[in-house]
Amino acid sequence: MSYEQVAWARRLKVKHLESFLVLDEAGTLTEAAARMHMTQSAMSHWLADLEELVGMPLVTRGRRIQLTPAGNIMKRLAIGVLGDISRTQLELGAVAAGRRARLHIGSVWAGVARGMPQALAGFQAQHPYISVTVSESPFGNLLEGLENRQLDVVIGSLDARAHQARLEHRELFEDNVCLVIGRASRLWDAQGPVRLADLVDENWIMPPKGTLMRSQLDAALLDSGAPWLLPKVETAAITTLQALVHQGDYVGVCSGAMAEYQAALGNMRILPLDRTIRFGPVGVVWSRDNPAEAVRLFVEHLVRTVGGGAHAHAQA
Incomplete structure (x- = not known):
């Protein structure tokens, strides 16, 4: 792709896209200007500036404006870009509040089979902007991932390896x-x-x-x-x-x-x-040095939905 093909986009501003979507929804320059808290002439300026960037008309003027074929294309672009910005803002807000926007979970077979997928679906319904990566592996491998911080939470057998000074765990269920x-x-x-x-x-x-x-x-x-x-x-x-x-x-x-x-x-x-x-018992294990809010939220949700209120165990 050459520079000339995208030169117009380099001059594009978020204000162009925001004003264009409001104009399409409002239907008139007067109403759009009122919603954007600007004068009608300012709204006209933003529209004219956007049309100049694109190089063709985006609306047909009349009693109510109508989008041209080029206008519909720009509308799709505006929705996509502003949607990405909105989602990014939510993720940044989560990070600023001490919550990690991504959660890495490791599980043995038992956890995958009993409750973890259902618990994960419910968790993401409540916290849709926390993306999750899930890995399946033997418990020893998962604990190594927890130690080197490749994993945030591990679901596995609560044998002696789970009772380490820097780990905390909660029991979920007994398995055979x-x-x-x-x-x-x-x-x-x-x-x-x-x-x-x-x-x-x-x-x-x-x-x-x-x-x-x-x-x-x-x-x-x-x-x-x-x-x-x-x-x-x-x-x-x-x-x-x-x-x-x-x-x-x-x-x-x-x-x-x-x-x-x-x-x-x-x-x-x-x-x-x-x-x-x-x-033996199957439970959830995490590092007590991990301050991520997403870890606490997921552990609480998992215990509530899978463990039925199992008692907490922490290694002092």
Whole structure:
């Protein structure tokens, strides 16, 4: 794009666009001037100046002004530019008031499945000018993001890693570890509880080593008398798990919250077991050094909508 093509826009002022929109809405120069608290001659000047910049008439004068085709194009420009300015002003006001205009949230599968999307939608309905970025990852990775300030809030398992001096947390709900299968599994029609020890030779899709879910499952396998087993696939991605259980005879491992969510959608079935494998409490964690108002607002909303008023825990 050459300089000559945009030269007129470089001389364009917000006052041009504001006056033009008011004129279109008012219908007459007299009424538009009154709304803009200026004289009719001043309003005429702004219109003439804008038409000179554009290089063609924008309105047809009569009892009530009418927009020309060029006028309609300029109206779209005015609405877009003034809308952007208005939204920016609201965001700047939020920053000036100590609220961050962007919130970075990290979550494990359980948080994504149970309540977080609904809570997030409700939160943004109340605070529409706080944009949100959501990441899914194992809890250890999320805590690293919290430490290096890439994340503002983390939803995950409240194990010892959440009880650090610089972190605060609130419990949301208790969760379990579940085994899931797809229609390609020979166990799809299994009735009654299945013994965990009898599943050793299955094709396992398991969470990566070092995750709490993997540790809890390994402990349950050991307690059931099952020997150490080698998973066919290790993944932290629910999309990979979901796709694989429909392609082959696999047994997958995921949080109870995610398993119930996927089962309700008909995407997979929870394999009934002869024991409960406890995952532990799932909660929201944030840095006590983060002063952003958006963090406080989101945590309060999340606890209210997902945690049902769970008690607060803070590490002194």
